Amino acid sequence: MRKSDILFFIIILQLFSICLLALHAANEQEASLFRLMEKQELTRQFGLTDLCIVTEARYTRHPAVTDLHSAFQDAPMSFEHFPSGSFISPPLRWMREKHD
Amino acid sequence: MIEKQRYIIDFTISALLRRKGKNITLLVSYTLVVALLASVMFLTHSLRTEAAFVLQGSPPLIVQKLVAGRFDYIPVEYGKKIGAFRGVDSVKGRLWGYYFDSFTGANYTIMAFEEMSLAPGSITIGEGVARIRKIAVGDMFPVTNYRGETILFTVASVLSSSSSLVASDLILMPEKDFRSLFNISPAYVTDFAVTAGNARELPTIARKITKTLPDTRPILRDEILRTYDSLFSWRSGILIVILCSVIIAFLIFSWDRASGLSAEEKYEIGILKALGWDTSDVLMMKFWEGAAISLTSFLGGLVLAYVHVFFASTTLFTPVLKGWSVLYPDFRLVPAIDAFQVAALFFLSVVPYTVATIIPVWRAATIDPDTVMRAYR
Numbered sequence: 056m057r058k059s060d061i062l063f064f065i066i067i068l069q070l071f072s073i074c075l076l077a078l079h080a081a082n083e084q085e086a087s088l089f090r091l092m093e094k095q096e097l098t099r100q101f102g103l104t105d106l107c108i109v110t111e112a113r114y115t116r117h118p119a120v121t122d123l124h125s126a127f128q129d130a131p132m133s134f135e136h137f138p139s140g141s142f143i144s145p146p147l148r149w150m151r152e153k154h155d
Numbered sequence: 156m157i158e159k160q161r162y163i164i165d166f167t168i169s170a171l172l173r174r175k176g177k178n179i180t181l182l183v184s185y186t187l188v189v190a191l192l193a194s195v196m197f198l199t200h201s202l203r204t205e206a207a208f209v210l211q212g213s214p215p216l217i218v219q220k221l222v223a224g225r226f227d228y229i230p231v232e233y234g235k236k237i238g239a240f241r242g243v244d245s246v247k248g249r250l251w252g253y254y255f256d257s258f259t260g261a262n263y264t265i266m267a268f269e270e271m272s273l274a275p276g277s278i279t280i281g282e283g284v285a286r287i288r289k290i291a292v293g294d295m296f297p298v299t300n301y302r303g304e305t306i307l308f309t310v311a312s313v314l315s316s317s318s319s320l321v322a323s324d325l326i327l328m329p330e331k332d333f334r335s336l337f338n339i340s341p342a343y344v345t346d347f348a349v350t351a352g353n354a355r356e357l358p359t360i361a362r363k364i365t366k367t368l369p370d371t372r373p374i375l376r377d378e379i380l381r382t383y384d385s386l387f388s389w390r391s392g393i394l395i396v397i398l399c400s401v402i403i404a405f406l407i408f409s410w411d412r413a414s415g416l417s418a419e420e421k422y423e424i425g426i427l428k429a430l431g432w433d434t435s436d437v438l439m440m441k442f443w444e445g446a447a448i449s450l451t452s453f454l455g456g457l458v459l460a461y462v463h464v465f466f467a468s469t470t471l472f473t474p475v476l477k478g479w480s481v482l483y484p485d486f487r488l489v490p491a492i493d494a495f496q497v498a499a500l501f502f503l504s505v506v507p508y509t510v511a512t513i514i515p516v517w518r519a520a521t522i523d524p525d526t527v528m529r530a531y532r
Contacts (some may be wrong), residue, residue, distance in 0.1 A: 076458065102348045
């Protein structure tokens with residue numbers, strides 16, 4: 056087998072894997088529609104406002120409705136106390152209020 | 156023409172294999188860099204897509220009361236005033252807060268909920284609470300009240316695990332129990348959920364609320380949705396950090412390539428030119444070299460990222476997301492891939508690398524072969 060054939064075979068194999076994964080994504084999206092609607096209904100029923108991704112702080116558990124928070128409020132040397140705070144940026148509402 | 160290209164590719168791969176160690180290291184690190192960036196893209200896009208769908212069910216307008224910059228319990232009287240505005244369909248007081256469980260060290264979201272007709276002294280808990288406390292339906296759940304006394308609640312039901320992403324840390328209890336637990340007067344609620352007959356009137360209603368009740372803060376559902384859209388956007392802290400590391404990594408790759416070829420590579424180009432290769436052939440060889448490494452790394456990185464995010468539940472990012480949280484929801488994301496982001500990643504990784512490979516070769520390939528061979532012998 057020529058070396059160029061091996062390279063093409065690897066690229067085709069990778070493209071085939073990506074096609075399979077795209078198929079998996081499409082199937083999962085269809086299969087989980089009911090699950091998503093169930094979650095939406097639960098959100099409506101309980102009147103929830105946020106996703107439960109991070110539970111460590113008020114402003115990361117409920118970023119949409121939390122009170123304002125500032126750097127150094129939790130500890131004198133703490134610019135950002137919680138690791139998830141570096142993942143979750145401040146709500147858009149605050150920035151808009153700042154610009155207003 | 157095709158046959159010529161295949162011979163060039165054959166030669167390119169042989170050349171790559173001559174420097175096996177260096178090129179395999181390059182291929183692996185390149186794949187990992189792409190996988191890392193693609194993982195962040197897949198994770199954030201899936202979270203944004205899921206939030207946009209699920210939070211369509213959240214209240215259209217939330218009204219909070221602010222005291223000295225922090226939110227406070229809002230008087231029920233305010234609800235009556237809001238209800239009197241034209242266009243307001245319903246105003247429902249919500250009672251909710253947080254409960255720190257000293258036994259596990261976890262924070263729960265505790266909420267009063269009447270519509271489930273829970274018997275006094277009984278609660279409904281989220282899957283995460285049941286998991287962390289190792290309790291099931293019928294078990295007792297102790298909660299410390301405002302006087303420091305322990306009150307035992309019976310678990311009436313556990314929410315399904317499919318609801319984890321919205322309700323993993325939730326404890327639902329009757330309103331009376333909630334008020335007596337935290338000593339909250341019946342004259343107050345946490346906030347109001349407001350609905351309007353015509354959704355387009357909501358911004359006007361929100362403006363009226365701010366004008367009439369200046370110590371309140373209305374939050375529209377659209378703002379909640381936009382918040383989630385921006386939470387996991389490119390501007391988010393860790394995304395910038397990861398993006399910067401990736402850009403720096405690519406700069407190092409490109410710098411290594413653009414700053415010049417190794418003496419061995421230059422000597423090789425000199426020999427090829429002396430053997431009768433055209434400058435275009437040498438450039439084509441280096442193009443295939445760059446393309447073979449960057450394309451296989453890009454495609455491999457994409458596959459790895461998909462497996463990492465949607466099959467392995469983002470194992471690598473869990474420590475960052477989890478942080479200090481004791482209760483971490485066990486959720487499985489619905490795969491959502493943004494073709495634009497994938498295209499952006501392609502142009503950010505494959506194109507610069509391939510171009511950076513060609514430029515120094517072009518410089519070396521245009522010099523007289525005799526000079527190149529004598530200089531680098």
